[in-house]
Amino acid sequence: MRENNGELTYSLTGEDGGAGEYYRDVALLTDEVLVKLHEDPSIAKFGRYIALRKLETWNPDIYALEWLMIGVLWNVYHSRATVGSVYAGQLLSSLYRLRSRSREARRAVDRLKGIAGTTVLALRHKAVERIQLHSFARLLGWLRASGEFEQESRRLKIWLDFLRGLPGKESAGILHRAVQKASWFERRSLECLGSYTSKVETYIENNRQRLKWQENRIFCSRERVEYHLNMVGADIMNRVFHAGFQAAPEKIVFLPICMRNKPAGACRAVQEGPGYVCRRCSKTCRVHAVTAMAETCDSKVLMIPHASTAFGKERIPEGKVGIVGIACVLNLIPGGYKARDMGYLPQCVLLHYSGCVMHWHPEGIETCIDMDRLQLMLEQGKPSSKS
Numbered sequence: 001m002r003e004n005n006g007e008l009t010y011s012l013t014g015e016d017g018g019a020g021e022y023y024r025d026v027a028l029l030t031d032e033v034l035v036k037l038h039e040d041p042s043i044a045k046f047g048r049y050i051a052l053r054k055l056e057t058w059n060p061d062i063y064a065l066e067w068l069m070i071g072v073l074w075n076v077y078h079s080r081a082t083v084g085s086v087y088a089g090q091l092l093s094s095l096y097r098l099r100s101r102s103r104e105a106r107r108a109v110d111r112l113k114g115i116a117g118t119t120v121l122a123l124r125h126k127a128v129e130r131i132q133l134h135s136f137a138r139l140l141g142w143l144r145a146s147g148e149f150e151q152e153s154r155r156l157k158i159w160l161d162f163l164r165g166l167p168g169k170e171s172a173g174i175l176h177r178a179v180q181k182a183s184w185f186e187r188r189s190l191e192c193l194g195s196y197t198s199k200v201e202t203y204i205e206n207n208r209q210r211l212k213w214q215e216n217r218i219f220c221s222r223e224r225v226e227y228h229l230n231m232v233g234a235d236i237m238n239r240v241f242h243a244g245f246q247a248a249p250e251k252i253v254f255l256p257i258c259m260r261n262k263p264a265g266a267c268r269a270v271q272e273g274p275g276y277v278c279r280r281c282s283k284t285c286r287v288h289a290v291t292a293m294a295e296t297c298d299s300k301v302l303m304i305p306h307a308s309t310a311f312g313k314e315r316i317p318e319g320k321v322g323i324v325g326i327a328c329v330l331n332l333i334p335g336g337y338k339a340r341d342m343g344y345l346p347q348c349v350l351l352h353y354s355g356c357v358m359h360w361h362p363e364g365i366e367t368c369i370d371m372d373r374l375q376l377m378l379e380q381g382k383p384s385s386k387s
């Protein structure tokens with residue numbers, strides 16, 4: 001692992017090396033975004049639809065995030081969603097489910113994902129198009145076919161069903177306003193958070209050739225507005241799930257292997273469930289530091305090799321386990337959804353920058369987090385701090 005010598009795509013750190021300013025900036029933008037989104041009656045209407053159908057009820061702020069997500073993903077990807085996208089989505093998403101069967105299956109499916117991501121899913125049509133129900137369905141098909149938006153497309157499918165039950169003019173209006181809000185969000189988030197994501201475009205440009213045929217081509221080429229959406233989305237989820245996290249009797253921190261300072265062969269961590277427990281073989285390793293700190297807060301730490309394998313396969317009893325997911329920006333929203341889906345009460349702390357060998361850097365860059373922030377979360381959630 002190399003020490004970081006400058007961010008690859010995003011960086012949360014200011015001149016003092018800390019991320020305090022970032023967390024202040026994102027909180028202010030989140031306040032503004034939520035006020036702006038809740039001005040629209042479609043959020044409350046969607047909430048009533050959920051309640052009527054007795055689907056899992058979440059906080060309206062999450063519905064607001066999803067409505068904004070519709071517009072952001074439309075603006076970024078609609079030109080790639082073609083007539084065949086719905087069928088491609090059905091076919092490819094069922095293939096992606098085979099990845100967990102074996103290492104060979106994963107390799108084969110990843111190869112196919114790389115080919116699809118560089119060929120059919122990369123084709124763009126030039127026609128300027130206004131979002132409508134059928135084109136939103138096409139977009140969902142493309143998102144599913146890409147293999148990168150499993151959680152988001154599952155949630156947006158509920159929105160599609162909701163919209164299908166409304167008069168055509170009304171559903172078209174809701175979709176159109178989501179796209180308008182997303183265009184506002186793109187401008188505003190660039191003003192407020194652009195200084196933290198200034199290298200994204202250069203990274204994409206410099207890695208275009210390298211990413212061809214790679215399974216992570218779409219993931220590593222995500223646009224700046226998608227980073228900003230994840231930043232604000234993570235802040236919303238942290239607020240919404242905060243009380244539940246604090247109340248959960250057990251706490252686990254899930255952190256990525258890019259935080260350790262030794263390569264896989266030299267790291268002494270031992271497997272436990274879906275992750276690895278640090279054996280503290282290096283005093284300078286950041287995983288060691290997090291593990292020691294979490295212990296003082298009665299929390300456990302598990303190192304996770306890949307975001308897709310976090311949380312295991314079994315749903316856990318509701319309300320029992322609060323988790324802090326440490327992740328890079330693009331994994332925040334899907335990670336939050338997945339954690340809730342598996343019964344966990346999630347909070348997240350962002351990696352200061354991304355650097356894992358699987359996606360971002362040929363040798364890997366050792367990553368780090370705001371330790372004070374993590375400690376505060378865990379201390380507030382300690383059973384003794386609630387008495």
Ligand code: SF4
Pocket residue numbers: 260261262266267268269277278279280281282283285286287288
């Ligand atoms: S301190 Fe822990 S995570 Fe770091 S290299 Fe050693 S066993 Fe692995």
